Amino acid sequence: MIELENESLNWQKKLQFMFHVPVYYLNYESLLNEKDRVEAFRQVKGFLTNTIPDSSSIATDVNLFQLHEPLCSDRIEDYENFRKHEKVRESRSAATCDMIELLNNV
Numbered sequence: 001m002i003e004l005e006n007e008s009l010n011w012q013k014k015l016q017f018m019f020h021v022p023v024y025y026l027n028y029e030s031l032l033n034e035k036d037r038v039e040a041f042r043q044v045k046g047f048l049t050n051t052i053p054d055s056s057s058i059a060t061d062v063n064l065f066q067l068h069e070p071l072c073s074d075r076i077e078d079y080e081n082f083r084k085h086e087k088v089r090e091s092r093s094a095a096t097c098d099m100i101e102l103l104n105n106v
Contacts, residue, residue, distance in 0.1 A: 005092045022047075029096065032070065032103055071104055072097035 015023050024047050030040045041058045045051075073079040088094050 002087060002091050009092075029099060029103075032100065071101060073101065 012025065015021060024044070026040055026044060030036045038055050038058050042053050042055050045053045045058065072083075076082050082088060083094060083097070
C-alpha cells in the first residue's frame with residue numbers, strides 16, 4: 001500500500017512541476033460535505049468549460065454521487081485489525097480514513 005501511495009505522490013509531484021501543464025487535483029475528502037462539494041464541482045466545471053460558473057448551476061444530490069459507504073470502517077471488513085496493520089498504520093490512506101471518521105463525528 002505504501003509503495004502505491006509513494007508512486008502516486010511521485011506522479012503528482014512530476015505533474016505539478018511540469019511547466020505549461022495545467023494540473024487540477026480533486027480529492028475525495030472535498031466531496032464529503034455539501035459546501036465543499038458545490039465548490040469542487042464548480043471548479044471542475046470551470047476547468048472543463050473555461051468559464052466561471054455560478055454555484056446555483058451545480059446540482060449535488062448526494063444520492064447521485066455516493067459510490068459506497070462514506071466511512072472506511074463501513075467499507076473494510078475487520079477494519080480495526082486492518083487499521084492496526086504495520087503497512088497501513090502510517091499510510092496516507094489511514095490518515096484519510098481517520099479524517100473521514102473525524103469529519104463524520106462533527
